[in-house]
Amino acid sequence: MKKESSFIFKTIPYSLYTDPEVLKVEQELIFKKTWQIIGHENDIKNPGDFITCEVAGEPIVVVRDEDQIVRAFYNVCPHRATRLENNEAGNKKILQCSYHGWTFHLNGKLHRAPNFKDNPCFCSDEITLKSIRCEVEGSLVFVNLDPHAPSLYDTYKDFFEDFKQFNFHNDLKQYNERVREIKCNWKAFIDNYLECDHCPIAHPGFTATLDMNKYQIINQSNCSVQGTQVKENPGKQSLSLDMQTVEVKEGRFYWLWPNTMITVYPGPGNISIIKMLPVDHEATRGIYQVYFKGGEPTPEQETLLAFADQVRMEDVVIVEREQIGFRSEAFKEGILSPTEHGVLYFHNLIRESLLIKGNDFLVNR
Ligand code: FES
Ligand SMILES: [Fe+2]
Known part of the structure; x- marks a missing residue:
């Protein structure tokens, strides 16, 4: 009998x-053109609080x-290019270059240039740190x-509208940050996040807690949301929750193109920010920042x-094994199931960004 045609x-x-x-x-084509998450507003709560990082190899403060006002600049001195601020985070009234001592106000304007003190041709008003969108x-x-x-809101409108429901988001405080070097290309980790076909095999505790029959992954514009409810009768390995007191009853897992993930676990008010930063083509730095409502964590947190x-x-563990297979000559590409539509959306954005033409990824069988 002839099989029905499908894609x-x-x-x-x-x-x-x-x-x-x-x-x-x-x-x-991707990292220099997309919004990159820095963290939560409360990470730089007071005037003078700063964070430094790299975006697409560029030093940023x-x-x-x-x-x-929260502002961002290339973390580079206008005098002779030295990286200006060298701490990862802190609080300063003024930013000072460690080479010739030029100083800058927090709005990026030059404060003093000691080696140009008596030079009438030097117009200090025109000198500022180079700002970037923030x-x-x-x-x-x-x-x-x-x-x-496009603006941050316009880029991820669907996400911000949905995220509003977690009205504790401005009361969150960073509880910890973990950094992990993962031996895989950055895209392998995103692929993994964008489907839950692997959850029953790889995450028994997760599937014991959440109702997988109601699990949904919804592609939106430049983002996606996935989630489900907590099971009514959770299994043995599940996360134990007092359902009368928890603030979040539904796990929600957001992805923002290209490399940001925001997760909200069932339980007390919480979010995690996950950034996947490429170190090289086969290594990724995963930065996981966990935020809880309130100060010290409760036993439940x-x-x-x-x-x-x-x-x-x-x-x-899974994505590192996958990277080994990517290097093999056995296969040139993989096959996506209908429930891996989140991965397909991500791959289509990659194709679009890298200007990969044609639709040879679609096979009519
Ligand atoms: S390079 Fe910064 S003060 Fe000279
Ligand atoms: Fe997973």
Whole structure:
């Protein structure tokens, strides 16, 4: 009997996970053009609080000014290029370059240039740190190296509208940050996050807690949301929750193109920010920042933290095994199931960004 015709979707080619040249193109065409999350507004709560980081290889400093505005600059001295601020975070009234001592106000304007003190040709008013786009929505701080990019809200409108329901988002305080070097291309970790076909095999504790029959993954514009409710009768390995007191009864897992994930676990008010930063074509730095409502964690929050970390470690093991297979000559690309539509959306954005033409990834069978 003739099978009904259906479409099978293929992944992007595996060479995109193993070729150092591809990462160079991604830095230009993806990371220099998209919103990159810095953290939560409360990480830089007071005037003078700053965070430094790298975006697409560029040193960046994000600082809260005296007027409470959060601004971002290339972390580079206008005099002779030295990296200006060298601490990861802190509080300063003024930023000082460690080379010739030029100093800058928190709004980026030059304060003093000691080696130009008596030079009449030197117009200090014209000298500032070079600023970059920095916007805050839903208490989350992002930067973008592209001056022409659409606004943060317009880019992830669906996410911000949905995220509003967690009305504790401005009361959150960072509880901890974990950094993990993962031996995989950055896209492998995103792929893994965007489907839950692997959950029953890889995450028994997760599937014991959440109702997988109601699990949904919804692609939206430049983002996606996935989640379900807590099971009424959770299994043995589940996260134990007092359902009368928890603030979040539904787990929610957001992804923001290209490399940001925001998770809200069932339980007390919480979010985790997960950033996947490429170190090289086969190594990724995963930064996991956990935020809880209130100060010291309750025993329930401690349990939640251990649960979330276990799920993450289970994913790390899987994606590192996948990277080994990407290098093999056995296959050139993979096949996506209909429930891996989140991965398909991500791969289509990759294809679009890298200007991969044609639809040879679609096979009519
Ligand atoms: S390079 Fe910064 S003061 Fe000279
Ligand atoms: Fe997973």
